[in-house]
Amino acid sequence: MPEEKRTTKEILQAKLADQERIPLYNSEALEKLREEFDQWKNTVVGKQDRENWYATPHTIIGSEIPREMLYTPLNNPGFDCMQDLGNSGQEPFTRGIHANMYRGREFTMRQLTGFGGPEDTNKRMKFMLEHGATGLNPLFDLPTIQMYDSDDPISEGQVGMSGVAIDSVEDMDLLFKEIPLDEVxxxxxxHYPSNTAILFPMYLALAERRGIPWxxxxxxxxxxxxxxxxxxSGPEYIPPQDCFRIQCDNIEFIRQNVPQWNFVTYNGYNLREFGTSGITEMAAAVANAIGSIEDMIKRGHDVDWVAERVAFFWSLASDFFEEVARIRAVRRLWYRIMKYRFNAKSTRSMWMRCHVQTSGVSLMRQEPLNNIIRAAYHALASVFGGVQSLHVDSYDEAYSVPTEEAALLSLRTQQIIQAETGVTEVVDPLGGSFYVEALTNDIExxxxxxxDEIERMGGYVAAIEKxxxxxxxxxxxYREQSMVERGDIKLVGYNIYKAPGEVPPIEVFQYPEGVEERQxxxxxxxxxxxxxxxxxxxxxxxxxxxxxxxxxLPYTVECARVGCSEGEIFRVFKKAYGLWKPPMLW
Structure with missing residues (x-):
């Protein structure tokens, strides 16, 4: 079968089958271990434990992967230390993309910030920078995300809620007032390709105004x-194929003109938080990335020229070892895809660089201070997994935008992990664990x-259309909600270990007044x-x-320069591409 007609899975299986493997464990040792293990299991382990040898952790947005009670080399008898694990900074990058990882460069602490008007969020971003944040992550309000102007009837009552309102390059200027764009x-x-094609040109136009080269x-x-x-959950959608075209237009233009900018962050986070497992989160993002790279090659671009700036965005939740293993698994898988599916030559093209945000949907309104502990464990799993940048959700986000105090506490969570625990001194500290390596293989x-399932139905765009x-x-x-209601998924303070009385209220963020009128x-x-x-x-x-x-993109940049509003540009998209009706969820 011609290579271009085979799926990624078929290509990888063929390429990896040709490689000579050197198992770490010899057959004689494994045979002896099997005898000892079977004797132990049948004589020391109780009957009930033997009958329930496999247990499946039930967690919010978990993957429902069964686990054995004890892991040994027998769970991974063909383990090849160099091909499966290797050293950090070397193929297959299971242990991390840099040799010294956090000893050489600390993970970026990038907290989401956005509420009210641009001047309001500007103050919060400066506050975070003053207290040690090493990157900015401005989040936009619903009308901006949905590409409607603040004075559109659809926007009424939503302007500046859950994010910052941005209508034009004038607002972008206020958002980054006194913040040096070339230093942070x-x-x-x-979020969207369409939105990226509107908002990012406003950022570029702002840089031009300030005399900063792209x-x-x-x-x-x-x-x-x-x-x-x-x-x-927007009222108007352009067709998926046109949306994908804009995604690739963004990739092409940014790569050509803004060389240090990551032109895409394949977003598994929001998909998983919306309601999928950790497996589907990563499979969808990887399939999207494969489709995008294929499109860029068709446009005549070199695979390494594109892939060197690809990045991913993951949600990490409460099944601790699964989360560590997922990051390791997808990092190795992405290396194999780039090397064997796309024949990439550049080492950087094979890196699965990622940003992680701790799981927001795992936060509970009941006993909200418990969320501090939840988010801290999510963050620790991220660091054990070897991520490049991190956002820790605040304990009050189950209610609203974080207060200044809660946002600072989330930043401090990262700083304590980084500065006080010592976990960043050793690269991939869980690497080599019988359990973690077996789980990493399973998840990959x-x-x-x-x-493979996505590719067999025609690729990622087709999977969406169908x-x-x-x-x-x-x-x-539906499955997860049923499990919560039955108590199969246990949530402390919600359906288990409930507080006997009223929990003292917390301070909840109060949105600034008059934002809609100002916009x-x-x-x-x-x-x-x-x-x-x-x-x-x-x-x-x-x-x-x-x-x-x-x-x-050259045309949306010109629209930003002359002062077009976001809603005006989106109307052009709708007229040119028409509208698409997505499948019903329920």
Whole structure:
């Protein structure tokens, strides 16, 4: 079968089968160990434990992977230390992408920040930087994420809620007031490809205003079709194929013009938090990445030129060892995909670089201070897994945007892990554990199986169009909610170990007042000041680019420069591409 017709799984199986393996354990030792193990299990282990040898941890957004009571070399008899584990900073990168990992470079502490108007979030971002944050992560409000202006009727009552309101480059200027764009890394939580094609050009136009060359900018955007077409509750959707085209236009333009910027963050986080297992989270992101790289190769770009700046975004939840193993598994799998599926030559292309946010859906409103402990364990698993940057959710996020005090405590959680526990002094400290290595293998195989399933239905865009992901979400959500109600998933303070009386209330964040009115007034002023003839011309040129095959980003950048609003640009997209009706979830 020609290589381009085979699935990724088939290619990897063929390539890896040709490799000579050197098992760490010899057959004589394994045979002796099997005899000793069987005797121990049948004479020392109780009958009830033997009959219930496998147990499945039930956790929020867990993967329901059965676990044995005890792990030995028998769980991984063909273990090849160099091919399966290796050294850190070397293939297959199971142990981390850098040789010295956190000894050489601490993980970036990047807390999400966003509420009210741009001037409000600007103050909070400065506060976080002053207290040791090493990156910025501005989060946008629902109207901005859904690409509606603050004065659109759809936006009423939502402006500045759960994120910062941004309508134009003028707001972007206020958001980053007195923040040196060429000295900090910024992760713009743009979510969708369409949104990325609107908001990131505003950031670029702002850099131009300040005389900062684009090649000095460092950071990332999300730019993920999954968020726009699956993990979304918006009223209007463009078709998946057009959304994917914009995703790839973003990748191409940013790689060509903003060389230090990560042009995509394949977002498993929001998919998992919306309602999937940790396996589907990673399989969907990997399948999306494979499809994107294939598209860029078709556009004539070298695989290494593209892949060197690919990044991923994961959710880490409460099944501690699963979470550590998942990061290790997908890092090794991505290496194998890049080396054997795409024949990448650059070592950096084979790195699975990732940002992690602790699980928000795992936080409980009941006894919210318990969430501090939950998030701390999620964060510790992230560090054991070897992530590049980290956001720790705040204990009050089950209620609202974090208060300043709660946000600082989340930052301090990371700083304590980094500075006080000593866990960053040893690379991959759980590596070599019989349990962790067996679990890593199991999870890698499960992720690859789901990638194979996606590819056999025609690829990632086809999986979205056919409703495969939507069905996965619906099935997972129903199953998990049933398990919570039955008590199979135990949640301290919610359905187990409930407090006998009322828990003292916590301080909940109060949104600043008058944000919607300020945003509407700023938009009205912008429309009066700008050259509306240039605005009309820029929007018309963008519409023509959307209908053709040209990359649309040069046109959205020009729209940002002349003062087009987000809603005006989105209307061009809707007119050019038409609308798509996604499958019903329930």
């Amino acid at each position: 890394t910024v992760s713009l939580v743009t 090649d000095k900018l460092r950071g990332s955007v999300q730019n993920d079709i999954t968020l726009e077409e699956v993990v979304r 195989g499960r992720i690859l199986d789901e990638v 409703g495969w992901l939507h069905r996965k979400i619906a099935d997972h959500f 509407k007034a700023r938009l009205a002023g912008l429309r009066k000041r700008r050259d509306n003839e240039k605005v009309g011309s820029a929007l018309a040129a963008l519409g023509e680019a959307c209908k053709g095959k040209r990359n649309i």
